[in-house]
Amino acid sequence: MLADMLHRLFERHIDDAAHVRARQGEWLGEIWAEVAEMGLPLALLTEEQGGFGLTLAEVGEAFRLLGAHAVPLPVAETMGANRLLAKAGLALADGPAGLARADDVRTQAGRLVGQVARVAWGEQLDCLALGVGDTLYRVPRSGWTIAETGHALTFQPRPTIAIDWAIDNSAPLPHDPLAEGATLRTFQIAGALESALELTLQHTSTRVQFGKPLSKNQAVQHELAKLAGELACATAAADLAAEALARRDLLGVAAGSLRAREAAGAGAAIATQMHGAIGFTREHRLHLFTTALWTWRDEFGGQVHWARLLGSAALDAGAEGYWPMVTSL
């Protein structure tokens, strides 16, 4: 139901022109208004918190669509930020929100001071759900300036922001913002891979070389099969991460997130290769998904961050405890 509505909304609005505007750093305000109108920023909240009380499966479907359309707006971040804010009992965002953790931001005489690197659409946000140590803050837009511009591989803005804000709210951190963000990204990665596979199937079945469609070649078929395998892994990884996040199990989040990150790279490479030169251009839509995949796989804690967490737990478990640890993920 939600998924159908979202799909139609994105089909209508997230066209190539919208992507071009976003790539130039333009905020797609009119599309954001529609997204907000649908209540999407509150989608992760329980009914008591004013949300829809969606199941994990419904939420997953919605997030995959954000990836499948490579929606160039911080929708996922806003949904995640609101989930954290609602759980912590802080006010929800009045517009697009950011989601970050920055343990080196300091409190100084009642002020929060420090930098947060690479906040998606940092200039346009209403507020930032910021975890510092064990504390969550809802930092309003007036509480930061842009310290340095930055861009994702989609060319969308990732500025570093300088916070200097008189603290007027805080709460114990309900769960790790990086885990929240990493989990949302796994779904977006799965969605983008789904689009990449669809485009690749389309291209290889219609593009004729040597008198037959590319997809009639075994070498091509085997790559398509590998791509389908990466997509299956990314989709399962996303569900695994989401279930783990729901029980606040960081190791499960790490496992899901890592495998999705790996699938993003492997899948994007196959899809691009199967498209030939046209896949390396902005003329073909594939690049919308490959550049998003290359962006998302390194956000909200990189591969090293999550791999260290899971790998050190594996070493701690030891040879005897390793398998029971795996079955608990």
Add this chain to the structure above:
Amino acid sequence: MSAIPFPAPPVDSDAVLALRTEFRAFLDRELKDRTPRQRSDNWYGFDRSFSRAMGQAGYLGMTWSKQYGGHERSAYERYVIVEETLAAGAPVGAHWIADRQSGPSIIKYGTEEQKALFLPRIAAGELAFCIGMSEPDSGSDLAATRTRAIRDGDNYRITGTKLWTSFAHEADWVILFCRTGSGGPADRQAGTSQFLVDLKNTPGLTIRPIIDLAGQHHFNEMHFEDAIVPANMLLGTEGQGWEQVMSELAFERSGPERFLSSIELLYQLIAVLQGQTSDAAQITLGRVTARLAVLRRLSRSVTAMLQDKQDASLQATIVKDVGALFEQGLPDIARELFDCEPDPQSASAYASVLGNIVLNAPSWSLRGGTREILRGIIARGLGTR
């Protein structure tokens, strides 16, 4: 949508968790004297007393009807048993094939007489089966099978050669796929049938060992020279062999076990790296564990489909393809983290396990369908063929 859907895995109910705990205790008891090197044999371990213990404790024929000695447990409960068995490196050879595919084929196609004769003994862990599909000129191309059975009164006379038959020299019975009709070139799949053949008591059957590159004997060549098989040992319907053998292959490929063959190496790697805080060790083990966790989830999704009586063959093929890459990739990952000259006969647990795994790993993307065949199946599932 082009994605191949995997449903949510079955839920770990209290009953399932209890079964897992109980079965781990059983394995601890039964396998306490098994060395890491022996555990790394995985599928290639063959131990009738272990299989009998499995049967006596009620862990074989898990999903079958009680009427035939089964236990009427769910597909997911069977999954738990199978994955724990493999994760512990148990010697499964004496019950593996029978429990996974021969028994289910007999349930699906067998006569009442055949069901009564075979199923209770398989569930008791007393009857070992092997697979009679491949031939010298018929590997991936199963329809090229040449072994032929000709009706002769109350018997069939069988002539031909089967190859790569794991444990034919140990097992009791084989389900033999062969040609019964004229089988002209126009329709290679028609006129084929399956037979239950007694490996210990069939005149005209000789079994010759084929030693693999690891020096082990599990492969065999089975040669049938006018071998006599009673007509009541025809499985299913004469002429329907192709459909039946495809169904048997689906049982074979739908298993959850397609990524655990080198798990003992992972345990031993963790043992030698323990105490290390090196970035490389942590990061690599993190990534490996993530792959393993996701493969397990996909496998459990396949089990959910089997539980709902859905056709899971495409999904299972994906798990096998991705899973074989995982299990075959572990030796190289281990080699990047820890220097060791592999030696299957070494007293060092790590060196012996690495040696055994390196020598055996090539077979994992051959058995049950080569990687190339599997990818063709997946591509067809994507609509490209």
